[in-house]
Amino acid sequence: MALDQSFVGRTxxxxxPYEVGREKIRxxxxxVGDTNPAYTDAEAAKALGHPDVIAPPxxxxxxxxxxxxxxxxxxxxxxxxSRVVHGDQKFAYRRPVRAGDRLTVTSTIEAxxxxxxxxxxxxxxxxxxxAGEHVVTAWTKLVARAAEEA
Amino acid sequence: xxxxxxxxxxxxxxxxxxxxxxxxxxxxxxxAGASGDFNPIHWNEKxxxxxxxxxxxxxxxxxxxxxxxxxxxxxxxxxxVVEYGVRFTKPVVVPNDDRGAVIEVGGKVAAKLxxxxxxxxxxxxxxxQKVLGMSRAVVRLA
Numbered sequence: 001m002a003l004d005q006s007f008v009g010r011t012x013x014x015x016x017p018y019e020v021g022r023e024k025i026r027x028x029x030x031x032v033g034d035t036n037p038a039y040t041d042a043e044a045a046k047a048l049g050h051p052d053v054i055a056p057p058x059x060x061x062x063x064x065x066x067x068x069x070x071x072x073x074x075x076x077x078x079x080x081x082s083r084v085v086h087g088d089q090k091f092a093y094r095r096p097v098r099a100g101d102r103l104t105v106t107s108t109i110e111a112x113x114x115x116x117x118x119x120x121x122x123x124x125x126x127x128x129x130x131a132g133e134h135v136v137t138a139w140t141k142l143v144a145r146a147a148e149e150a
Numbered sequence: 151x152x153x154x155x156x157x158x159x160x161x162x163x164x165x166x167x168x169x170x171x172x173x174x175x176x177x178x179x180x181x182a183g184a185s186g187d188f189n190p191i192h193w194n195e196k197x198x199x200x201x202x203x204x205x206x207x208x209x210x211x212x213x214x215x216x217x218x219x220x221x222x223x224x225x226x227x228x229x230x231v232v233e234y235g236v237r238f239t240k241p242v243v244v245p246n247d248d249r250g251a252v253i254e255v256g257g258k259v260a261a262k263l264x265x266x267x268x269x270x271x272x273x274x275x276x277x278x279q280k281v282l283g284m285s286r287a288v289v290r291l292a
Contacts, residue, residue, distance in 0.1 A: 024184075031184035032215040033171065038228055048152045048227045057222070057231045058215040062185045086210045088284075090235030096228060139235070 002114040003121065007077055010109045012070045017102035017130065018063045025055045025099060032056065045098075054096040060103075061089065064125035064138040067105035071123055072142065079121065080144050087120065087141035094134050102130040110139070117146030154226035157266040157291040166224045166257040166270065171216040173208050173242060174250030181212045195246060207241035213253055213281055217274045220257045221287045232267055233288040242276040251276050257287075266291050 022040075029039040037044035038054050045053045072079050097103070104127070111122040125138040178192050187209055190197040198206050214236050222228040244251045253276050260271040272285040 028184045031177075031180045032212065032219070033177075034215075034219055034222075036222060036228055048229060050229055054229050056215060057218050057228060057234055058211055061211050062187070066186065086238055088235065088237045089211065089214060090233070092233045093231060096231075 003077060003079065003112045003119050005112055007074075007109050008112050012067075012074075012107045014104040014106045014128075015067045015070075017104050018066075020055065020097055020099055020101040020103065022053050022099040025053055025059065028059050028062075029056055042099075050096065050098060052099045054098045057091065057093070057096070058089075060091065060097050060127060060136050060138060061140075063103055064105050064107075064127060065140065067107050067125055068123045068140055068142075071107050071109060071121070079119065079142075080147070083145045083147065084142050085145065087143045088139070089141070090139040092137045094136060097127075097135060101135070103127050103135065119144040152227050153230040153290060153292045155224060155291050157262070157268070160259050160262070160268060160291065162259055162262060164259040166220050166259075168254065168256040169220050169223070171219070171253045171255065172250060173212070173216075173244055173253060174248075175206065175244060175246055177250065178206065178208060178212070178244060181209055185209065185211060187211065203241065203243075205243050205245055208244055208251070208253075210236075210238040210241075213238075213242055213274060213276075216253050217255045217272050217282060217285055218287060220255045220272060221270050221289055224257075225289055225291065230290045231287055232290055234286070236272075236274075236285040237283040238281075239283040240276075240279045240281045242281050253281065260286070263288065 106126045113120040121142045123140045127136045257270045257272045261269040270287045274282040
């Protein structure tokens with residue numbers, strides 16, 4: 001069933017701040033096998049001009065995706081999450097995420113389309129730090145595959 | 151930000167060093183924990199097959215995280231990445247054996263842009279299949 005078009009443009013309230021921990025960054029860098037010292041060594045990060053260790057570019061997805069949960073689990077929208085796959089992902093960075101950041105995410109539904117029975121949902125997540133400065137924008141395209149006919 | 155590659159040293163067509171990234175079931179368990187994405191299609195073969203997949207598949211975001219390393223290793227400073235986007239075209243299937251799967255990533259400078267930035271187009275394949283499409287990063291060089 002096609003999703004309700006009236007949700008296009010809807011913005012959800014900002015999330016509670018997520019505090020970025022240096023050990024969480026380390027854990028993520030180890031999980032992807034990335035030994036760049038900017039992720040684990042504050043001195044190495046400072047040598048590159050950063051105030052503290054920074055997170056790998058895709059780290060922020062775990063924060064924005066959790067925030068997008070407000071949208072995908074909104075019962076009024078009615079997305080069948082068990083059939084959802086991740087279609088596209090894009091980030092635009094003002095600066096890298098770094099240890100000590102307290103980040104909030106504001107999610108907006110940018111588009112809803114129906115294609116061959118698939119529901120396609122574009123969600124934009126604007127990430128801001130505690131000072132209200134923009135850090136990164138994440139665009140996530142989710143595709144809810146059409147249910148097979150019985 | 152201190153990229154170790156200079157804008158004036160690159161041309162359209164400049165190739166970045168290609169890399170291969172192994173991925174096993176253990177890798178996926180570790181990534182699930184680090185990312186908080188515990189979808190069973192990434193660790194439970196029975197569940198994956200029940201929803202029509204050939205086997206357990208890697209998180210798309212894991213593949214995306216590996217692909218950008220070709221860029222961040224090249225420039226040195228991961229904070230030099232200005233934009234990064236991908237399309238998830240095919241899953242990386244990860245069999246339950248010692249070898250798992252391999253993701254092969256290449257990249258080349260596709261355009262020189264303003265402000266010392268360049269666009270890098272990435273290719274990512276696994277088992278001969280293209281697993282990312284429209285995989286592009288904009289990165290600020292020195």
